[in-house]
Amino acid sequence: DVKVTQSSRYLVKRTGEKVFLECVQDMDHENMFWYRQDPGLGLRLIYFSYDVKMKEKGDIPEGYSVSREKKERFSLILESASTNQTSMYLCASQVSAGRAFFGQGTRLTVV
Amino acid sequence: SQELEQSPQSLIVQEGKNLTINCTSSKTLYGLYWYKQKYGEGLIFLMMLQKGGEEKSHEKITAKLDEKKQQSSLHITASQPSHAGIYLCGAGPSGTYKYIFGTGTRLKVLA
Numbered sequence: 108d109v110k111v112t113q114s115s116r117y118l119v120k121r122t123g124e125k126v127f128l129e130c131v132q133d134m135d136h137e138n139m140f141w142y143r144q145d146p147g148l149g150l151r152l153i154y155f156s157y158d159v160k161m162k163e164k165g166d167i168p169e170g171y172s173v174s175r176e177k178k179e180r181f182s183l184i185l186e187s188a189s190t191n192q193t194s195m196y197l198c199a200s201q202v203s204a205g206r207a208f209f210g211q212g213t214r215l216t217v218v
Numbered sequence: 219s220q221e222l223e224q225s226p227q228s229l230i231v232q233e234g235k236n237l238t239i240n241c242t243s244s245k246t247l248y249g250l251y252w253y254k255q256k257y258g259e260g261l262i263f264l265m266m267l268q269k270g271g272e273e274k275s276h277e278k279i280t281a282k283l284d285e286k287k288q289q290s291s292l293h294i295t296a297s298q299p300s301h302a303g304i305y306l307c308g309a310g311p312s313g314t315y316k317y318i319f320g321t322g323t324r325l326k327v328l329a
Contacts, residue, residue: 111260140317142319147321148321149306149319149320149321149322150306150308150319150322152316152317152318155316165316195258197260197261199261199317201317205266206251206263206266207251207261207263207308207317208263209253209260209261209262210260211259211260212258212259212260214258
């Protein structure tokens, strides 16, 4: 089965730090996504990428950037972490328009 | 933009009881996905529905998509504590690669 691996399960960072969340998939999927999940708000799309070096903004891109230099890796960057970015971050990959495969999630706390 | 509304938001049932979770879309669905999430973890794919009137089952879980393809239901028969978690419906709108999700239904099954 497809494996989507996020670099950390838990992360604690200080306000103002630059934070990198890494996601790697092993099935040559074209599409990759970053979501954040908050109670009562569900999953909200931050950014997605449909090819190497290609990216599109999702619904809540402010305060985030992404990088996709290789097909298997999609990185989410918090340029200057703030407390309102404390959340669960989920990465997913997808081939064409089929089902998405999710990583195990990264619970980020910004203090 | 398309939205997915789930109901109920939370559910507590006694072990052995049946239950239903609903997912309603503001627009026609071109692919409806059900996922389960254990607390603090990633999403596990359950089922995909694409055709109006389609019904799929896996073990004690049955999902249906209505004829108009705007509403889906997930039914669990004889619930068990292992069914506890958050159930999310997701959809891939036609013409884009973006996935959107409902806000989720938190299920607790009392032994």
